[in-house]
Structures are given as structure tokens and as C-alpha cells.
Amino acid sequence: xxxxxxxxxxxxxxxxxxxxxxxxxxxxxxxxxxxxxxxxxxxxxxxxxxxxxxxxxxxxxxxxxxxxxx
Numbered sequence: 001x002x003x004x005x006x007x008x009x010x011x012x013x014x015x016x017x018x019x020x021x022x023x024x025x026x027x028x029x030x031x032x033x034x035x036x037x038x039x040x041x042x043x044x045x046x047x048x049x050x051x052x053x054x055x056x057x058x059x060x061x062x063x064x065x066x067x068x069x070x
Contacts, residue, residue: 008051008064014041019069022054022062034060035068 006013008020021033036056043052051063 006067008067009047009049011041011043011046011048011052013067014038014052014054014064016040018067020054020056020064021066021068022056022060023051023065024060024062027062033065034058034062036060 008014014020016038018038019035020038021035023031023033027033034056036058038054039057040055041052042055042061048063051065053061053063055061
């Protein structure tokens with residue numbers, strides 16, 4: 001990809017404490033995103049086509065759709 005925006009599908013772009021938007025499993029149809037700070041990275045794989053799965057500090061779990069600039 002030519003843009004310089006970090007991609008949520010690659011684990012190396014994600015650090016604990018990053019501000020991200022995730023999509024939770026129950027919101028996949030609606031596309032509603034939740035925003036928060038990464039507490040833990042749950043995906044074991046280095047890459048995932050639907051986004052790396054994380055736990056937010058709020059307790060929400062989902063796959064990263066966007067990494068936000070702080």
C-alpha cells in the first residue's frame with residue numbers, strides 16, 4: 001500500500017497503548033466501530049486479513065479497523 005497510515009492487519013504496527021478503532025463480532029453487520037486504547041494484543045499471527053484482534057482498556061474485544069493518530 002502506498003499510503004503511510006499504519007495498517008491494523010499487521011501486528012508489527014500495533015503497540016500497547018495505541019488509540020484504535022475496532023469492530024466487535026456482534027457489530028460486524030452494522031459496521032459500528034468502538035474506539036479505545038489497546039490493553040493486550042490477542043492475535044497470535046503476525047498478519048490477519050480482517051485485522052489484528054485486541055483487548056481494549058474498556059474490556060471490549062475486536063479486530064482493529066483503524067489505528068488513530070493521537
